[in-house]
Amino acid sequence: MPLEHAAMRASIVAALAYATPVALAQHAGAKGAKPSSADGDARTIVSLPEPMREHMLANMRDHLRSLQEITTALSTGAYDKAADLAESRLGLTSLDAHGAAHLAPYLPQAMQAIGTQMHRAASRFAVATQDASVGNDLRPALAALGSVMAQCVACHAAYRVR
Secondary structure, eight states: OOHHHHHHHHHHHHHHHHHHHHHHHHHHHHHOOOOOSTTSOOSEEEOOOHHHHHHHHHHHHHHHHHHHHHHHHHHTTOHHHHHHHHHHHTSGGGTTTTTHHHHGGGSOHHHHHHHHHHHHHHHHHHHHHHHHHHHOOOHHHHHHHHHHHHHHHHHHHHEEEO
16 A cells, blocks of 8 residues: 555544544533433433434434545545535535425524534535545545534534434
Protein backbone atom coordinates (compact mmCIF):
# COMPACT_ATOMS: atom_id res chain seq x y z
CA MET A 1 0.00 0.00 0.00
CA PRO A 2 1.49 3.40 -0.93
CA LEU A 3 2.49 5.55 2.04
CA GLU A 4 0.06 8.33 1.06
CA HIS A 5 -2.92 5.92 1.21
CA ALA A 6 -1.86 4.73 4.66
CA ALA A 7 -1.59 8.35 5.77
CA MET A 8 -5.05 9.11 4.36
CA ARG A 9 -6.54 6.14 6.18
CA ALA A 10 -4.90 7.25 9.41
CA SER A 11 -6.32 10.75 8.86
CA ILE A 12 -9.81 9.34 8.39
CA VAL A 13 -9.64 7.30 11.57
CA ALA A 14 -8.27 10.27 13.51
CA ALA A 15 -10.96 12.61 12.21
CA LEU A 16 -13.75 10.21 13.08
CA ALA A 17 -12.32 9.55 16.53
CA TYR A 18 -12.04 13.30 17.12
CA ALA A 19 -15.42 14.42 15.74
CA THR A 20 -17.74 12.47 18.00
CA PRO A 21 -16.33 13.33 21.45
CA VAL A 22 -15.86 16.98 20.46
CA ALA A 23 -19.47 17.25 19.31
CA LEU A 24 -20.68 15.59 22.51
CA ALA A 25 -18.65 17.97 24.65
CA GLN A 26 -19.86 20.99 22.69
CA HIS A 27 -23.45 19.87 22.99
CA ALA A 28 -23.22 19.10 26.71
CA GLY A 29 -21.69 22.51 27.38
CA ALA A 30 -24.29 24.33 25.33
CA LYS A 31 -27.26 22.46 26.72
CA GLY A 32 -26.24 22.39 30.38
CA ALA A 33 -29.38 20.44 31.33
CA LYS A 34 -29.63 17.99 34.16
CA PRO A 35 -31.51 14.71 33.69
CA SER A 36 -35.09 15.47 34.63
CA SER A 37 -37.02 12.39 33.65
CA ALA A 38 -37.61 9.38 35.85
CA ASP A 39 -35.21 7.29 33.78
CA GLY A 40 -32.43 9.89 34.01
CA ASP A 41 -32.59 10.74 30.32
CA ALA A 42 -32.84 14.52 29.90
CA ARG A 43 -33.32 14.42 26.14
CA THR A 44 -36.50 15.95 24.79
CA ILE A 45 -39.05 13.32 23.88
CA VAL A 46 -40.52 13.78 20.40
CA SER A 47 -43.82 11.94 20.07
CA LEU A 48 -44.55 10.78 16.55
CA PRO A 49 -47.33 8.70 15.03
CA GLU A 50 -45.95 5.18 14.68
CA PRO A 51 -45.61 5.22 10.87
CA MET A 52 -43.67 8.52 11.08
CA ARG A 53 -41.46 7.18 13.88
CA GLU A 54 -40.63 4.09 11.84
CA HIS A 55 -39.94 6.27 8.81
CA MET A 56 -37.63 8.56 10.78
CA LEU A 57 -35.72 5.65 12.32
CA ALA A 58 -35.30 4.06 8.88
CA ASN A 59 -33.91 7.38 7.60
CA MET A 60 -31.43 7.55 10.47
CA ARG A 61 -30.28 3.98 9.84
CA ASP A 62 -29.76 4.91 6.19
CA HIS A 63 -27.76 7.98 7.27
CA LEU A 64 -25.53 5.77 9.40
CA ARG A 65 -25.12 3.25 6.59
CA SER A 66 -24.27 6.13 4.25
CA LEU A 67 -21.57 7.38 6.62
CA GLN A 68 -20.07 3.89 6.71
CA GLU A 69 -20.10 3.63 2.91
CA ILE A 70 -18.61 7.11 2.61
CA THR A 71 -15.73 6.34 4.97
CA THR A 72 -15.06 3.09 3.11
CA ALA A 73 -14.98 4.99 -0.20
CA LEU A 74 -12.62 7.58 1.28
CA SER A 75 -10.32 4.90 2.62
CA THR A 76 -9.89 3.47 -0.87
CA GLY A 77 -9.40 6.83 -2.56
CA ALA A 78 -12.82 6.70 -4.26
CA TYR A 79 -13.46 10.40 -3.61
CA ASP A 80 -16.06 10.86 -6.34
CA LYS A 81 -18.04 7.91 -4.99
CA ALA A 82 -17.87 9.36 -1.47
CA ALA A 83 -19.05 12.74 -2.75
CA ASP A 84 -21.92 11.18 -4.70
CA LEU A 85 -23.02 9.14 -1.69
CA ALA A 86 -22.88 12.18 0.56
CA GLU A 87 -24.95 14.38 -1.70
CA SER A 88 -27.50 11.79 -2.81
CA ARG A 89 -28.07 10.15 0.58
CA LEU A 90 -27.29 12.92 3.11
CA GLY A 91 -27.03 16.24 1.28
CA LEU A 92 -29.68 18.78 0.46
CA THR A 93 -30.70 16.85 -2.65
CA SER A 94 -31.70 13.89 -0.44
CA LEU A 95 -34.49 15.75 1.36
CA ASP A 96 -37.26 14.62 -0.99
CA ALA A 97 -36.10 11.00 -0.93
CA HIS A 98 -36.21 11.02 2.87
CA GLY A 99 -39.65 12.63 3.06
CA ALA A 100 -38.33 15.54 5.11
CA ALA A 101 -41.31 17.75 4.33
CA HIS A 102 -43.68 15.11 5.72
CA LEU A 103 -41.70 14.73 8.95
CA ALA A 104 -41.03 18.40 9.63
CA PRO A 105 -44.46 19.32 11.06
CA TYR A 106 -44.01 16.68 13.78
CA LEU A 107 -40.56 17.87 14.90
CA PRO A 108 -39.54 20.66 17.27
CA GLN A 109 -38.14 23.64 15.40
CA ALA A 110 -34.69 23.23 16.98
CA MET A 111 -34.59 19.59 15.88
CA GLN A 112 -35.54 20.64 12.35
CA ALA A 113 -32.69 23.17 12.41
CA ILE A 114 -30.16 20.50 13.41
CA GLY A 115 -31.41 18.26 10.60
CA THR A 116 -31.16 21.06 8.07
CA GLN A 117 -27.63 21.84 9.22
CA MET A 118 -26.70 18.16 8.84
CA HIS A 119 -27.97 18.12 5.25
CA ARG A 120 -26.14 21.37 4.47
CA ALA A 121 -22.94 20.04 6.05
CA ALA A 122 -23.24 16.88 3.94
CA SER A 123 -23.50 18.97 0.77
CA ARG A 124 -20.42 20.96 1.85
CA PHE A 125 -18.62 17.67 2.54
CA ALA A 126 -19.47 16.44 -0.98
CA VAL A 127 -17.86 19.55 -2.48
CA ALA A 128 -14.81 19.27 -0.19
CA THR A 129 -14.41 15.63 -1.22
CA GLN A 130 -14.54 16.52 -4.91
CA ASP A 131 -11.87 19.15 -4.22
CA ALA A 132 -9.77 16.47 -2.48
CA SER A 133 -9.90 14.34 -5.60
CA VAL A 134 -8.22 17.16 -7.50
CA GLY A 135 -5.85 18.53 -4.87
CA ASN A 136 -5.15 15.22 -3.09
CA ASP A 137 -5.59 16.87 0.33
CA LEU A 138 -8.21 15.00 2.29
CA ARG A 139 -8.00 17.11 5.45
CA PRO A 140 -10.69 19.67 4.49
CA ALA A 141 -13.04 16.85 3.50
CA LEU A 142 -12.44 15.08 6.81
CA ALA A 143 -13.15 18.29 8.69
CA ALA A 144 -16.38 18.65 6.69
CA LEU A 145 -17.31 15.03 7.47
CA GLY A 146 -16.74 15.78 11.16
CA SER A 147 -19.24 18.64 10.82
CA VAL A 148 -21.84 16.26 9.38
CA MET A 149 -21.35 13.83 12.22
CA ALA A 150 -21.41 16.61 14.82
CA GLN A 151 -24.98 17.42 13.74
CA CYS A 152 -25.98 13.77 14.12
CA VAL A 153 -24.44 13.65 17.58
CA ALA A 154 -26.08 16.92 18.62
CA CYS A 155 -29.53 15.70 17.57
CA HIS A 156 -29.18 12.31 19.22
CA ALA A 157 -27.89 13.97 22.39
CA ALA A 158 -30.85 16.37 22.55
CA TYR A 159 -33.82 14.28 21.33
CA ARG A 160 -35.37 10.85 21.48
CA VAL A 161 -38.44 9.67 19.63
CA ARG A 162 -41.43 7.83 21.00
